[in-house]
Amino acid sequence: MTRHIAIGNGQLLVNLDSNSYIRDIYYPYVGQYNHVGGQLCRFGIWIDGQFSWLDNPAWHKESRYADSTLVAITEAVHSSLGIRLVIYDGVHQREPILLRTVEVFNEWDNEREVRLFFHQDLSIGESEVGDTAAFLPENGSLFHYKRNFYFMFNGWSDSGGIAQYSIGIKRFGGAQGTWVDAEDGHLMGNPISQGSVDSTAGLTTLVPAKASAKLAYWMSVGQNLQSVQSLDAYVRENRPEKLLRRAAVYWEGWATKVKxxxxxxxxxxxxxxxxxxxxxxxxxxxxGAITAANDSDILQYNRDHYSYVWPRDGAMIALAVSDAGYPELVEPFFVFCAEGLSPEGYLHHKYNPDGTVGSSWHPYLSEGAPQLPIQIDETGLVLHAFWKLYEQHGDIAFAQSLYKPLVVRAAKFLASYLDPETGLPSPCYDLWEERHGIYTYSVSAVHAGLMAASNFCRLFGNEERANRFLEVADNVKAAILKHLWDEEEGRFIRGLYRSGGAWVKDMTLESSIYGIAAFGVLPTTDPRVDKTMRAISEGxxxxxxxxxxxxxxxxxxxxxxxxxxxxxxxxxxxxxxxxxxxxxxxxxxxxxxxxxxxxxxxxxxxxxxxxxxxxxxxxxxxxxxxxxxxxxxxxxxxxxxxxxxxxxxxxxxxxxxxxxxxxxxxxx
Structure with a gap:
């Protein structure tokens, strides 16, 4: 489950594997929808009557990114074919366009005809049902569509555009797909097909002896045929290699702007x-969606994926990005969270990138009793990260815009979600989403969220509310030190769980206990933190x-x-x-x-x-x-x-x- 290359611009994300095969295409949201779903969009070469896909073991391949950019470079060498490929992949920094250029080096002493084949295996809208693929003679392109999703594929070589193509049925009725048709170096040219379909395009060039030739391939994405045609014309007018250079310059400037x-x-x-x-x-x-991961191979294990927004992950990512000097990238995340708050003021387990509530395995009923299927650290950490964003960058107008819809609503919930017996935040699922109870990481995050809310209230002149949230935070801290420190072990414990009507200590050594210091319950210099972290680092x-x-x-x-x-x-x-x-x-x-x-x-x-x-x-x-x-x-x-x-x-x-x-x- 590895995506060696991820290239995107915030609305189009494309993942490639080590063979330069496209494995995921996400649009119009990062993480939603995946129009490939882990299938193989193959890339191959025909030369001197021999054909080879790039996943053939005879290829020696190495991939990297051009330094400080989102332009990937893959070098692929096939010694017995006497061919070396240098492949550049990138997504336009602004438009939903995938760009690929390929330089073909002929290592032999004679001129040779080379044919490159690009295979498109789409499941538009995350389903193979009802797709259409067709050839458009107007611009010599292939395009796939369903409903309001359109994908146009085109190419260029010194011999012209797409020289041959084929469109057909895949993985249905015994048909493997049009990629099989490419393996003799010739494509049948079927101009349209519907249902579970794929397509393959071929480009041709003559490569002189001991020299190289350049080819290009690109994909335009949009909501209708006119929009993808317009983007296709933009690429042809500006040339793919020039657009890739511009993208590299843009990303290098972005990555190095903070010294x-x-x-x-x-x-x-x-x-x-x-x-x-x-x-x-x-x-x-x-x-605003900050997705956890978009490697769709995880589907092989549980038929779900990581292409969700976990508010906890998002908060910690936003905190890091803000600290590094990129607040503009993560400010929309906090708007996303404000809009996703439940009426009661808590954040759900996870969200889809469009803001709707994501799938979950946390039940509303456990052992006959109702419960909230939440992880309380997620709500607390969003407030904590939001305060740190303000501290670091001081955008008081942005802070004011989310003060009531996010800060006050969420903090009121945190202040009310308390266990009367311990004084700690009430039981919930832990940050790993595996067990239900009261956990050190989670309650430390609640303490941080309440402190953040108190700070915001004081910033905006509501001293009474600030003191109220501060008092709850102080009480939570006192309860943490009382119930979650174990004197005999000389460290903080993972947490508490309910058994036989009583609270039982969960003594499992757990790395996330570090939250006690990370979220400011105690300073790193506190001897109890030191003992706990030594136990973690050794155990x-x-x-x-x-x-x-x-x-x-x-x-x-x-x-x-x-x-x-x-x-x-x-x-x-x-x-x-x-x-x-x-x-x-x-x-x-x-x-x-x-x-x-x-x-x-x-x-x-x-x-x-x-x-x-x-x-x-x-x-x-x-x-x-x-x-x-x-x-x-x-x-x-x-x-x-x-x-x-x-x-x-x-x-x-x-x-x-x-x-x-x-x-x-x-x-x-």
Missing amino acids: HNYGGMSERAIRLFRHSLLTIRTQTDIR LLVRTHVGGIARYYNDYYFQRTGNLNEAPGNPWIICTLWVADWKIESATSLEELEAASKTIEWVADHALKTGMLPEQLDPFSGSPLSVTPLTWSHATYVATCMKYINKYKELTSTSSRPQQETSMVGKG
């Missing part, structure tokens, strides 16, 4: 920092050559071994970086900071060559597990880098400050 002193970070780590910001950009819809350490920190002890999700001494769970990027955050915040010298920064380099070591970060890693091979890329992984890396940058600045400033005089000789 940082990166201290001792390596060039590789700095590149990953910028690439993480760009990856977050691809996963963020211009209307959840993956003791293979891969390293990293597990999510919690005996984590079952994609579990690779029952040897918990060796691997208490798989290493998670997020959880490993939480331990790094604690080390960075605790550092009192550059030497201590250097030790903490090793985790930043560890993350860079375990990113894909394209810079993508997964949710978790195989503890033995280090290969990605679950979805890749995970937006929260990239955001946590950005957040940790910013903590490192700020602490480096603080420590270097302190170390260079002249020592004050300790005596006043001659005074008086």
Whole structure:
């Protein structure tokens, strides 16, 4: 489940795998709808009577992004064919257009005819039912459509446009698809088909001996035939290679607009920092949805996906992006959350990118009793992140616009959702969505949300309401210290759960207990935080050559071994970086900071060559597990880098400050 390349602009997102095959096309929202759904949109070559798709093992391929851009470069070499391809892929920075150029290098001593074949396997609106694919002679293109979704495909070489094409039935009645038709180098030319359909287009060029030739392929997306024709004409008029260069310039300017002193970070780590910001950009819809991940291969496991907005993920991503200096990217997220609040003032489990409530497995009824199917940290963290956005950038008009519809409504709910027995926030599902109870991470997030609400109320002159929210926050903090600290173990516990009519301590060692410090319940310097984080860093350490920190002890999700001494769970990027955050915040010298920064380099070591970060890693091979890329992984890396940058600045400033005089000789 890996997407090596993600390219997008906030309304169109396209994912490619290591073979340069398109695997996902999301439009008109990032994450909604997926018009490919993980199928293979193949790319192949015919030369000297031989045909090869790029997933053939004979190809040696390497992909990367042009530095600080969202233009991907793939080099593919087929030694026995004497061919090298350099493929550039990007999405226009403004319009819903996918751009691809291919330079074909002929390594042999004779001129050769080369035919490139591009296969389109769409399931428009996430269904193969009722699609139409047709050839349009007016501009020599292929287009697929259903309802108000239109996709137009075209190409160019020095020999002209699309030289041959075929349209037909796929995965129905024994038909595999038109890609099979391409394997003899000739396409049948059927001009239209409807139902479960696909299409293949062929481009032809002559490549001189020991020289190269360039070809281009592009896709335009819109709501009707006229709109995609207009975009197609725009590409033909401006040339795909020129548009790709413009896109690269735009994204480089965006990724580097905020200047940082990166201290001792390596060039590789700095590149990953910028690439993480760009990856977050691809996963963020211009209307506010910050999606968790858009790798549709996860569908193979539970017939659902990660293409949702979890308010918790979104809040933490927004917090990191804001801290890095890009508030304009995440401000719409808070509008999205305000519009998604329930009438009672809480945020639901997750949302579709269009703002509707997403699927859930949290029940409204448990053991005969009704319950709210929520994760309370999601509501609290949105308020926390919103206050941090204001603190960092001071847009008081934007803060005022969401004060009542978001802050006050959500804070009133948080202040009312309390367990009368413990004084803690009432039971809910934990941040991993696996268990129901009262959890340290969740209640710490509620404390942070109430503090944020109090600050906003004071900012806008409502002292009475500010004091009321502050009082509830103080009471929650006192309850946390009373019920969630375990003196015998000398650390905070994961949480409490109900059993036999009584509260039982959940003593499982859990990385997210770090929330006690991350959300300001206690400072990092507090001895209780120090003891807890030492227990996490030692007890959840993956003791293979891969390293990293597990999510919690005996984590079952994609579990690779029952040897918990060796691997208490798989290493998670997020959880490993939480331990790094604690080390960075605790550092009192550059030497201590250097030790903490090793985790930043560890993350860079375990990113894909394209810079993508997964949710978790195989503890033995280090290969990605679950979805890749995970937006929260990239955001946590950005957040940790910013903590490192700020602490480096603080420590270097302190170390260079002249020592004050300790005596006043001659005074008086």
